Amino acid sequence: RKRLILILGDQLDEDASALTDFDPAHDTVWMAEVLEESTHIPSSKQRTTVFLSAMRHFAEHLQARGWPLMYSQLDDANNTGTLAGELSKAIAQLKPQRLVMTAPGDWRVLQSLRAVAQQHDLPLEIKDDTHFFSTVRDFAAHAKDRKQLRLEYFYRELRQKNGILMEGKKPIGGQWNFDADNRGSFGKQGPGLLPAPTRVAPDTITQDVMRLVNDKLAHHPGSITQFGWPVTRAQALVALDEFITHRLPSFGLYQDAMWEGEVWLYHSHLSCALNLKLLNPREVLAAAEAAFHKGHAPLEAVEGFVRQILGWREYVRGIYWTQMPDYAEGNAQQAHEALPEFYWTGDTDMACLRDAITQTLQHGYAHHIQRLMVTGLYALLLGVEPKQVHQWYLGVYVDAVEWVELPNTLGMSQFADGGLMASKPYVASGKYIDRMSNHCKGCRFNPAESTGDTACPFTTLYWDYLGRHADMLAKNPRMLMQLKNLNRLTPEQREAIATQAQTHRAQQKAPQA
Numbered sequence: 477r478k479r480l481i482l483i484l485g486d487q488l489d490e491d492a493s494a495l496t497d498f499d500p501a502h503d504t505v506w507m508a509e510v511l512e513e514s515t516h517i518p519s520s521k522q523r524t525t526v527f528l529s530a531m532r533h534f535a536e537h538l539q540a541r542g543w544p545l546m547y548s549q550l551d552d553a554n555n556t557g558t559l560a561g562e563l564s565k566a567i568a569q570l571k572p573q574r575l576v577m578t579a580p581g582d583w584r585v586l587q588s589l590r591a592v593a594q595q596h597d598l599p600l601e602i603k604d605d606t607h608f609f610s611t612v613r614d615f616a617a618h619a620k621d622r623k624q625l626r627l628e629y630f631y632r633e634l635r636q637k638n639g640i641l642m643e644g645k646k647p648i649g650g651q652w653n654f655d656a657d658n659r660g661s662f663g664k665q666g667p668g669l670l671p672a673p674t675r676v677a678p679d680t681i682t683q684d685v686m687r688l689v690n691d692k693l694a695h696h697p698g699s700i701t702q703f704g705w706p707v708t709r710a711q712a713l714v715a716l717d718e719f720i721t722h723r724l725p726s727f728g729l730y731q732d733a734m735w736e737g738e739v740w741l742y743h744s745h746l747s748c749a750l751n752l753k754l755l756n757p758r759e760v761l762a763a764a765e766a767a768f769h770k771g772h773a774p775l776e777a778v779e780g781f782v783r784q785i786l787g788w789r790e791y792v793r794g795i796y797w798t799q800m801p802d803y804a805e806g807n808a809q810q811a812h813e814a815l816p817e818f819y820w821t822g823d824t825d826m827a828c829l830r831d832a833i834t835q836t837l838q839h840g841y842a843h844h845i846q847r848l849m850v851t852g853l854y855a856l857l858l859g860v861e862p863k864q865v866h867q868w869y870l871g872v873y874v875d876a877v878e879w880v881e882l883p884n885t886l887g888m889s890q891f892a893d894g895g896l897m898a899s900k901p902y903v904a905s906g907k908y909i910d911r912m913s914n915h916c917k918g919c920r921f922n923p924a925e926s927t928g929d930t931a932c933p934f935t936t937l938y939w940d941y942l943g944r945h946a947d948m949l950a951k952n953p954r955m956l957m958q959l960k961n962l963n964r965l966t967p968e969q970r971e972a973i974a975t976q977a978q979t980h981r982a983q984q985k986a987p988q989a
């Protein structure tokens with residue numbers, strides 16, 4: 477029995493299900509760097525570097541174990557540029573009897589690998605991914621017969637099933653949700669001295685990849701002059717330990733807060749390591765729970781962290797695999813504007829957007845509220861076509877794999893699935909950003925104004941959005957308060973807002989000077 481075991485760039489764990497019964501006498505691992513994975517959307521230099529460097533480190537690890545490996549490098553002279561092309565070549569060379577893989581994270585990749593197996597008349601065995609607490613079947617069973625999907629119920633089920641932060645059948649602390657305690661800002665005085673993030677100096681493998689990326693993908697978004705992501709499991713474990721020790725205790729309180737020029741704050745920065753499978757979410761949550769039991773971190777911080785990983789991360793994966801491929805086409809609000817050019821440069825005078833986009837292009841990272849309530853909110857209010865927003869998010873972040881990026885972007889952030897994922901559109905005016913950050917202090921726009929020269933575009937576009945979608949929103953009880961406020965505006969005010977919003981939209985389309 478000669479098997480070819482396919483390992484993709486986001487499956488870099490020797491304990492992956494595809495490798496459980498690996499037999500070096502008969503089996504070969506196949507890995508391939510291909511240009512298509514960086515060009516089907518414009519993948520940023522940070523993102524491509526993370527993937528290729530982590531793949532090369534993992535390949536080195538497998539070779540050190542003496543496991544047979546077929547590995548295509550991006551700059552191999554005969555690289556076909558696609559996963560399908562490289563796999564076909566490997567099959568022709570090795571003539572395996574069977575292909576085995578762990579379920580991939582991208583619908584497009586699954587289709588293309590399945591097609592290759594079919595062309596070669598080979599069985600392709602797809603194993604469950606054990607880097608999740610739930611299976612897609614669990615999610616489908618949960619979703620069946622429910623009129624509405626909500627994170628909260630799925631999350632509670634998973635807490636119970638996995639005994640995480642539980643006291644028998646009850647949640648520790650007597651409540652499931654500490655969201656209300658997790659919305660602090662840094663106030664006027666700012667965050668003060670912040671713990672340093674874990675940054676890893678590029679070794680020779682990473683430096684080689686950086687040269688390759690700068691050479692082959694010179695025109696791709698962002699820069700890698702500052703590259704510091706963990707690219708091995710050992711480095712990721714250090715990052716986990718430093719998060720638990722230095723940042724988890726304040727993670728909850730400041731989960732939604734932003735501060736000009738402060739990229740890392742109290743977040744974990746573990747999404748990339750988790751999504752590449754350098755870390756298993758079980759060990760991550762075990763470490764967080766242990767910190768609570770030792771009295772090192774308060775319950776609201778630990779519950780907030782658990783909710784993100786056991787709740788949202790599992791939930792969005794279920795949505796993705798039960799809804800694809802139609803999900804990617806969603807455009808419930810008929811939004812057709814182009815993504816403004818400044819998303820690729822950060823060159824805008826809206827301070828919050830400039831800050832979030834600049835750090836994104838520099839590091840391939842922004843935290844959740846920056847993604848949801850700055851870059852995402854602006855695109856939603858402007859009315860950008862969801863597919864363009866999706867391509868941007870999938871391209872720029874180091875943690876972007878479609879199963880997690882697409883539902884977050886299309887569903888949670890752009891409401892393009894019409895409310896399947898989120899119970900209401902996440903919309904707010906510039907005042908929200910003012911409350912959660914200090915961006916507005918140095919900005920030429922005023923979040924309290926919706927018309928006039930210094931009106932904050934977020935505020936103008938917010939009222940304009942409510943006005944444009946009032947009929948759809950009126951069906952949603954959770955939007956009633958916001959609509960009530962809209963109705964307090966005089967017809968003249970509404971007219972002036974609509975005109976200003978139109979002018980702003982037109983300005984975004986004009987070619988940049």
Ligand code: FAD
Nearest residue numbers: 743744745746747784788789843844848875876881884889
């Ligand atoms: P922390 O704030 O430290 O949170 C801890 C962990 O919880 C994260 O590492 C992540 O694994 C998980 N998590 C938190 N929120 C979510 C969520 N909404 N969905 C799934 N997992 C979550 N996350 C990605 O991993 N990849 C993406 O491509 C991605 N795209 C996003 C696009 C948009 C428009 C939005 C609004 C969110 C997106 N997220 C994505 C979710 C979230 O913003 C990131 O997981 C988080 O910012 C990563 O930083 P961190 O590791 O410091 O997270």
